[in-house]
Amino acid sequence: MTGRRELPAGRRTVSGQERLARAALTRIGEPGEVLVGRWLAELGPEETWRALRADRPLPGAGAERREGLRLRTRTADPEKDLAAVARAGGRFVCPGDPEWPGQLDDLGTAGPVGLWLRGAPSLRFLALRSVAVVGARACTDYGAYVAADIGGALSERGWTVVSGAAHGIDGAAHRGVLATGGATVAVLACGVDVGYPAAHRELLDRVAESGLVAAELPPGSHPTRRRFLERNRVIAALTRGTVVVEAALRSGSLVTARRARDLGRHVMGVPGPVTSGLSQGVHRLLRDEATLVSDAEEIIELTGEMGELAGDRDEPAVxxxxxxxxxxxxxxxxxxxxxxxxxxxxxxxxxxxxxxxxxxxxxxxxxxxxxxxxxxxxxxxxxxxxxxxxxxx
Known part of the structure; x- marks a missing residue:
């Protein structure tokens, strides 16, 4: 099943030193940085952290890159970051932890070094049956209604909705889940304690009460354009499929859809008015590579287990x-x-x-x-x- 990978038997445990090293690397490197991923694969997190602290040359890093790494290494304090996330009611998980979702490993060397979490549930369990619902920030009332309706209906059927907590479609999908008392996951492009966008701080607190707020960046980190784009790959990899509800031709949500496609996940789109600019991106997606869906049942039919079929839709009788x-x-x-x-x-x-x-x-x-x-x-x-x-x- 796409987007799902069981925890390997006998998975190793993560030592305290490895956790410290990985926590430090989340502050030194950038999300999705393949160079850091190669060092982790070839040297391991602890040796990479030691080499950076000792200012030893690492393969693939030129002079300018080494200088930038040196500056960041000087200020990295993993013990302080781990204490900060604990005060916020969170934790740091990394590959090897029982809570780590194995499907994130599909990202290869561009995968997360680790994830900072705020909230009580297990990320792995929430991600087992999860769907991403993303779309335009400046959405229409139609888009907000559809996103909230899909989010709530998926939650009522035992599915987790993953999104980015942005204005518009993301926020509507999260609220739809929360209205049913379900659990949702918000993946941020900043620290889990930052609360971005500011207008969604209360929403993020509500998400953390029943679900999870997740981020690759350590506490206190602020978003950048590149971090938003890289956040999308985590949303795509974490879930069985991505649903796009309203998107202009250059919408960031289409990046999530393309990431999902590249990872072999289901890509779905909800159609809208042909006269709306916020439907153009979705319609192009539907024409080229996505499956048209209109409700939670059709989404589950694509992403669920064999036999989870959408019900027949007879025309209303008169x-x-x-x-x-x-x-x-x-x-x-x-x-x-x-x-x-x-x-x-x-x-x-x-x-x-x-x-x-x-x-x-x-x-x-x-x-x-x-x-x-x-x-x-x-x-x-x-x-x-x-x-x-x-x-x-």
């Missing part, structure tokens, strides 16, 4: 739909508002006069037709409102 076919043909044979003889109705319905009369009496009892002397016409009553058309319905 009284006319309940008529037996021979009776419906007689009703169709009556032109709107024009009285007809039984013979004319029988000819129009291609049946006998006797059968036409029987059906007309049935329709009369149901309020569909009325008698005008020896003729019959459609009635402005049950099943046919005034102004309704007859045989052309």
């Amino acid at each position: 009284p006319r739909d309940l008529l037996a076919p021979p009776t419906a043909r007689v009703l169709d044979a009556l032109p709107s508002g024009v009285p007809c003889t039984p013979e004319e109705v029988a000819e129009g319905a291609c049946t006998s006069v006797r059968s036409a009369l029987a059906r007309l009496n049935e329709l009369h009892a149901l309020g569909f037709v009325e008698r005008v002397g020896q003729r019959w016409r459609t009635a402005h009553r049950a099943g046919r409102p005034p102004g309704a058309r007859g045989a052309q319905d």
Whole structure:
């Protein structure tokens, strides 16, 4: 199943020194930095941390990069960062911890060094059945409604909604989950204690009460444009699929969708008005590579287990739909508002006069037709409102 990987048997435990080293590296490197990922793979976190502190040359780092690393290493204080996140009610988890979601390893050397978390639940368990819901910051009322509705419906079915806590679609998806009492995960491009955007500090506190606030950056870190973009790869990797609700052609949410596609996750889009600029990005996504979805059931059908199918969607029945076919043909044979003889109705319905009369009496009892002397016409009553058309319905 895409987006899901079970914890390997006998996974090693993480030593205190490795945790300190990884915590330090989250302050020294940038999220998604492949160079740091290579050092971790080749040297390990503790040796990389020792080499940086000793100012020893590391493979692939030029003179300017080494100078930048030297400056950051001087100010790195992992013990202080770990204490700060603990005061905020959080923790630092890294590969090897039982709580670490194995699907993040799909990012390879661009994967997170570790994740800073605020909230009580296990990240691994929340991520097992999770979907990303992302979209435009300056969304329409339609987009906000759809995102909240999808978020709440997914939560009611036992799914975790992951998003970025931004204005617009992200915030609406989180609120939809919280309205049902469910758990949601907000992945930030800053420290978990920073509360960005500022207007969402209360929302982030509510997210942390039942779910998780997660970040690659240590406490106190502030967002940058690049960090927002790299945050999207974590959202994509953490979940089984990404749903885009409203996005302009250059929306950052499309970056999340492309990351999800590259990782082999499901990519989904919710269509909107063709006249809206905020639908253009989603519509292009749908045309090129995404699956159209309109509600939580269709999302679960794509991302869930075998047999989790969306229910049939029958068209809403109206009284006319309940008529037996021979009776419906007689009703169709009556032109709107024009009285007809039984013979004319029988000819129009291609049946006998006797059968036409029987059906007309049935329709009369149901309020569909009325008698005008020896003729019959459609009635402005049950099943046919005034102004309704007859045989052309």
